[in-house]
Amino acid sequence: MRMNVSAEPDPAGLRPLSARSVVLSLLLGVHPPQLPVRDLVRLVEPFGVGGSTLRAALSRMVSAGDLRRSDAVYRLSDRLLARQRRQDDAVRPRTRAWDGDWEMVVITATGRGPAERADLRARLTALRLAELREGVWLRPANLDRPLPADLRQVALTCTARPDEPPRELADRLWPPAGWAATARSLLARAAAADHPADRLTAYAAAVRHLLTDPVLPSVLLPPDWPGEALRAAYADYRRELSTALDASDGEHR
Secondary structure (H helix, E strand, C coil): CCCCCCCCCCCCCCCCCHHHHHHHHHCCCCCCCEHHHHHHHHHHHHCCCCHHHHHHHHHHHHCCCCCECCCCCCECCCHHHHHHHHHHHHHHCCECCCCCCCCEEECCCCCCCCCHHHHHHHHHHHHHCEEEEEEEEECCCECCCCCCCCHHHEEEEECCCCCCCHHHHHHHHHHHHHHHHHHHHHHHHHHCCCCCHHHHHHHHHHHHHHCCCCCCCCHCCCCCHHHHHHHHHHHHHHHHHHHHHHHHHHHHH
């Protein structure tokens, strides 16, 4: 059985900050996702990133296709705009009442190379589906979104009601204890952090972790599931960053 849990080097998924990660965290958290370089210089300073380091990172990010530059304004590339949409959905998932149905995707295409298979797996995981066995993916049908139409080119999509008790099946596909333990650790890390860089590190890990939340119906979750608490904490932090940006804009008008 393949477990649908991402392995992280740190138990809470924390990664050391780089200039690139600071810039991306700031841009992914603002709408529209663009900032003048003068604002970026001020905003990254509390995170220990100097002006010369920032400019070198921006140049590398433009070359790598992470950012686009227009005059002195940097904005996310199309690829990272898609990441921002996924991140927004992770913070505010769109759900509907669950009637017991499950979405099922059965891979029917053959002869695909390793890269194509890996890309399809990543797409299905991003859709919050879990793999029951090789080529069979499913989840409760409680998300308010259609499956992409082009999936029909490589898979059969259908609605099903498995015979296995839903709570037991969900626990097999998304073991809740591990996800919840990491979420609680991140909440504790963020609450204890008193330096801007430490807080950004914790919340960057928090939003990565939210991307792996299966967003199951409440009846399939333990009573103390910390998903909503982690979403609320990250949303508060994002508003805090937006307030800091607005204050910075006001000072330079």
